[in-house]
Amino acid sequence: MNRTGPHRRPLPHALGCLALALACCAPAYAADVDGKRIIAADQEPGNWMSHGRTYDEQRFSPLKAINQDNVNQLGLAWSYKLDLDRGVEATPIVVDGVMYTTGPFSVVYALDARNGKLLWKYDPQSDRNRAGEACCDAVNRGVAVWQGKVYVGVLDGRLEAIDAKTGKRVWSVDTRSDHKRSYTITGAPRVVNGKVIIGNGGAEYGVRGYVTAYDAETGKQAWRFFTVPGDPKLPPEDKAMEIASKTWHGDAFVEWGGGGTAWDSFAYDPELNLLYIGVGNGSMWDPKWRSQAKGDNLFLSSIVAVNADTGEYAWHYQTTPGDAWDFTATQHMILAELPIDGKQRKVLMQAPKNGFFYVLDRATGELLSAKNIVPVNWAKGIDMKTGRPILDDEAAAYWKDGKRKLVTPAFWGAHDWHPMSYNPNTGLVYIPAHIMSAYYEHIPDAPKRNPFKSVYQLGLRTGMMPEGAEGLLEMAKTWSGKLIAWDPVKQAPAWEVPYITIFNGGTLSTAGNLVFEGSADGRVIAYAADTGKKLWESPAASGVMAAPISYSVDGEQYVTFMAGWGGAFSTFAGALSLRAGVQPFSQVLTYKLGGNATLREPAPPANAPEPPPLTADANAVAAGAALYDGNCSQCHGIHAVSGGVLPDLRKLSAEKHQMFLGILYGGRVPDGMPSFADNLKPEQVEQVHQYLIKRAHDLKREGSTWQQFSAKPAAQSPLADNHPQE
Structure with a gap:
């Protein structure tokens, strides 16, 4: 009923009906999202209600107020500084003017999407003692929303539901099937038919993979689909495990x-x-120790289709049978309709780590086409009759002849987790691609399981570079990245843009004929979707890995990038990561036409202190190097060269040198570093310490060479891309 009085006039009849209609359609509560609303997402393009915006994960925005003609007018509208400066990989969700996103250690933020004002923050208090059990930093790729709740996977293995209005926890479940093993969660949940879907990480530490569906309202487990078989002495759990068990x-x-x-x-x-x-790699990597170098080892490195209500197996396609190189198929999948051989086909597209781009019939799993997007040497192609890769044993089968092999691509693949996008107007897929190689070498003695859970269990030796600044720099120059606009029908690139290194950001395409991407060297960029011409760029104050989104509130379109350097590349391959020339500095950056906010930037890094004298002999230093590589390199970098996210152990202060044993035995919970008291004896700790002192002296001696790694590229560096801004 309309109220009247001196301060309120009756609405005209037409406007009153409109107001009533809008009121009927207004959300009943915060994050008022369900399946019908996600399926009809194109009817409200201003929202971004699911991880890929729509269930088909195309990451295409129909918004076009920002377009190729005016994108050069973009400016920073607002920013929000996250709590921790570590890797940021989240895709934000925006519903009815509220943005829900995550930062390191699975912390959830609800922000006013108009101005970045914090509405609430939820810290799930992830067990940071277990951060060493996460292979690839304390990252998180975002949340899901459904009927008033926000769902987040926590690094330590929990799945939690949060009240979307208040930020208070509603329920929490432990997804781990075995608490003695290193299960983690870094991925974003999806909600389908009232069920929250989540998978786990941990293959590098020795776990059995599965996907679980939980009731969105209560958290009760609805179904679980195992991706690899269990104990062969026990009956298989279901039809899928009957199929898989025969291949191990x-x-x-x-x-x-x-x-x-x-x-x-x-x-x-x-x-x-x-x-x-999308299913990941084997544990261990070396197929000889994992499965006697026999069998396809289903469902490793596979795309598996299951009934969403029951988890029942429907079909699978294995991209890398018997995977031996960490060629996961966990990479982004896109559903679309494409003209194949003169007929419209409903397809699934994926560019997994192994270097090939696959187009499958999504109803049956039939392979329709496959072509490599970057140079590969492990396979000579894909046999279209069998759907299997044609292996090149001489180039890549390190377990057969015992020889060290330089494999291309290597363990971060031709394409890693960074999401690609599809633009139905151009018919192109925009892929953040890698160019990289690494050595793989078979270990002649069967490895023994190490009970200390924060150590990689690969069953082989893998390496990227010789020690020493000159050697590292040469290897760094061989690694690069590029943005590929890929035609999935022709299976060929339409255009490409090279980058200085790998781990550039995921992509977003829009109806404004735009492709947005952040870069590892600290920029946010817009290209013309049809030609690849660079139309706009702006500094981001840190490397950008996550995929951007676009949304609108009150009729104004925005583009948001989650910025923050970190993740596996910057921790493990610190020397190569330094080529990006950025520091970790985590924030939400949101742009609009005419935005004029000021970008916050990190303080310059401190100089390395004077190291103490080296007192150990060459044998002790060599022993320390081996212990470091086995226990520390996955976080602090190969050869003790940090990418800047976690402490560079060549730059320890005098106080830290004095406390070294206490730090390793006590752990550092705020940083997520575990205690090594059960893994290293005091004399071994001192060997590691002496190795780090030696590396500190190396750094001092090679200082001028190291500047070639960490010098930030110029704003308009020709190394960045081949389309100068116009």
Whole structure:
């Protein structure tokens, strides 16, 4: 009923009806999202209600107020500084003017999407003592929302539901099937038919992979789909495990878990009611120790389709049978309709780590086409009759002849977790690609399971570079990245833009004929979607890995980038990461036409202190190097060269040198560093310490050379891309 009085006039009849209609359609509560609303997402393009905006995960925005003609007028509208300066990989969700996103250690933020004002923050208090059990930094790729709740996977293995209005926890479940193993969560949940879908990480530490569906209202488990078989002495759990168990040999994989973690990508087809799961690598990597170098080892490195209501197996396609190189198929999957051989086909597209771009029939899993997007040497192509890769044993089968092999691409693949996008107007897929190689070498003696859970269990030797600044710099020059606009029908690139290094950001395409991407060297960029011409760029104060989104509030369009350097590349391959020339500095950056906010930037890094004298002999230093590589390199960098996210142990202060044993034995909970008291004896700790002192002296001696790694490229560096701003 309309109220009247001196301060309120009656609404005209037409406007009153409009107001009533809008009131009927207004959300009943915060994050008022369900399946119908996500399926009809194109009817409200201002929102970004699911991880890929729509269930098909195309990451295409129909908004076009920002377009190729005016994108050069973009400016920073607002920013929000996250709590921790570590890797940021989240895709924000925006519903009815509220942005929900995450930072390191799974902290959830609700922000006013108009101005970045914090509405609430939820810290799940992830067990940071277990951060060393996460292979690839304390990252998180975002949340899901459904009927008033926000869902987040916590690094330590929990799945939690949060009240979308208040930020208070509603329920929490522990997703781990075995608490003695290193299960983690870094991926974003999806919600399908009232069920929250989540997978786990941990294959590098020895776990058995699975995907679990939980009731969105209560958190009760609805179904669980295992991706690799369990103990062969026990009956298989279901039809899928009957199929998979025939492709594994021996029983060593039981001790090692088998791997197959589904740590990132999902897609969903509501018409077929099929959920598509991207499955990861084996545990261990070396197939000889994992499965006697026999069998395909299903469902490693596979795309698996299951019934979304029951988790029942429907079909699978394995991209890398018997995977031996960490060629996961957890990479982003996109559903679309494409003209194949003169006929419209409903397809699933993926560019997994192994270097090939696949187009599958998403109803049956039939391979329709496959072509490599970057140079590869492990396979000579894909046999279209069998769907299997044509292996090049001489180039890549390190376990057969015992020879060290330089494999291309290597363990971060031709394409990693960074999301690609599809623009139905151009028909192109925009892929953040890698160019990289690494050595793989078989270990002649069977490895023994190490009970200390924060140590990689690969079953092989893998390496990227010789020690020493000159050698590292040469290897760094061989690694690069590029943005590829890929035509999935022609299976060929339409255009490409090179970058200085790998781990550039995921992509967003829009109806304004734009592709947005952040870069590892600290920029946010817009290209013309049809030609690749660079139309706009702006500094981001840190490397950008996450995929941007676009949304609108009150009729104004925005573009948001989650900025913050970190993740696996910057921790493990610190020397190569330094080529990006950025520091970790985590913030939400949101742009609009005419925005004029000021960008916050990090303080310059401190100079390295004077190291203490080296007192150990060459044998002790060599022993310390081996212990460091086995226990510390995955976080602090190969050869003790940090990428800047976690402490560079060549730059320890005098106080830290004095406290070294206490730090390693006590752990540092705020940083997520575990205690090494059960793994290293005091004399071994001192050997590691002496190795780090030696590396500190190396740094001092090679200082001028190291500047070639960490010098930030100029704002308009020709190294960045080949399309100068106009």
